[in-house]
Amino acid sequence: MGRSASAAPVLVRVRGMTKEFTQGTRTLRVLEGIDLELHRGEMVAIIGASGAGKSTLLHCLGTLDLPTEGEILFDDVDIVQLPPPQLARFRNESIGFVFQFHHLLPEFTALENVMMPAMIGRVPQREAKERSEEMLEAVGLAHRLRHRPGELSGGEQQRVAIARALVMRPKLLLADEPTGNLDTRTSDEVHALMFRLNEEHGITMLVVTHNLELAHTFPRVIRMADGHLIGDTTGARAKEDDARAREAADAAAP
Numbered sequence: 637m638g639r640s641a642s643a644a645p646v647l648v649r650v651r652g653m654t655k656e657f658t659q660g661t662r663t664l665r666v667l668e669g670i671d672l673e674l675h676r677g678e679m680v681a682i683i684g685a686s687g688a689g690k691s692t693l694l695h696c697l698g699t700l701d702l703p704t705e706g707e708i709l710f711d712d713v714d715i716v717q718l719p720p721p722q723l724a725r726f727r728n729e730s731i732g733f734v735f736q737f738h739h740l741l742p743e744f745t746a747l748e749n750v751m752m753p754a755m756i757g758r759v760p761q762r763e764a765k766e767r768s769e770e771m772l773e774a775v776g777l778a779h780r781l782r783h784r785p786g787e788l789s790g791g792e793q794q795r796v797a798i799a800r801a802l803v804m805r806p807k808l809l810l811a812d813e814p815t816g817n818l819d820t821r822t823s824d825e826v827h828a829l830m831f832r833l834n835e836e837h838g839i840t841m842l843v844v845t846h847n848l849e850l851a852h853t854f855p856r857v858i859r860m861a862d863g864h865l866i867g868d869t870t871g872a873r874a875k876e877d878d879a880r881a882r883e884a885a886d887a888a889a890p
């Protein structure tokens with residue numbers, strides 16, 4: 637799905653989004669006027685140095701934080717303007733989050749953790765359970781339903797977090813360095829899983845990563861620096877750009 641998704645209808649349209657943080661008398665501008673369109677079914681990687689504003693962008697897109705200025709049209713509705721109860725409902729139904737650390741609740745089983753957003757979303761318990769079992773099966777954990785997070789490996793914990801993020805069948809999955817805490821092999825498995833879920837269910841995914849090699853496999857790569865989007869191209873092109881930048885850096889080295 638991902639490969640031809642840029643021709644698909646627009647799911648999210650961001651216009652002139654800025655974000656400032658004020659600490660005492662100082663104001664730090666972290667997003668400097670972002671314009672961005674995400675199409676349905678797209679698989680997009682975000683790369684950029686630490687501090688570039690990647691997490692802030694994801695938080696604003698996911699309504700965990702509000703932008704200072706600008707609009708975020710999601711299916712043509714400006715979510716920045718939604719009153720808090722509708723905003724909470726929108727977030728629960730339309731957005732899935734995966735973070736670097738899984739944030740699973742330690743005293744609950746994998747199944748109960750995945751059911752949580754569905755229970756909050758008032759999905760009837762039986763349906764919530766069925767959906768959660770299906771999601772855990774989809775991420776290859778049908779045999780780990782009753783395990784608690786402490787009884788799962790790092791990769792399994794992150795797969796539970798992905799199942800939890802997808803149980804409400806959101807239109808957009810936002811992932812902030814979802815494999816930043818995993819070893820290479822496990823991280824490859826989790827990425828393969830995300831690509832498969834994109835292919836099979838058409839979920840739009842925006843994935844922040846430090847892993848350039850991984851980013852280069854995405855159909856679309858967005859590059860951020862100092863609160864700006866400074867690049868928006870295919871993974872193959874980004875790969876060439878990064879190779880050229882590395883050669884230039886090597887040539888300049890003494």
Ligand SMILES: Nc1ncnc2c1ncn2[C@@H]1O[C@H](COP(=O)(O)OP(=O)(O)O)[C@@H](O)[C@H]1O
Pocket residue numbers: 657658659664666684685686687688689690691692693
């Ligand atoms: N809640 C906050 N209050 C003040 N400054 C923040 C806050 N969140 C992030 N920042 C600052 O915004 C900048 C961008 O942060 P972030 O979006 O986390 O970057 P990235 O994810 O690309 O590493 C950093 O300089 C960071 O210190």
Ligand SMILES: [Mg+2]
Pocket residue numbers: 690691692812
């Ligand atoms: Mg970050």
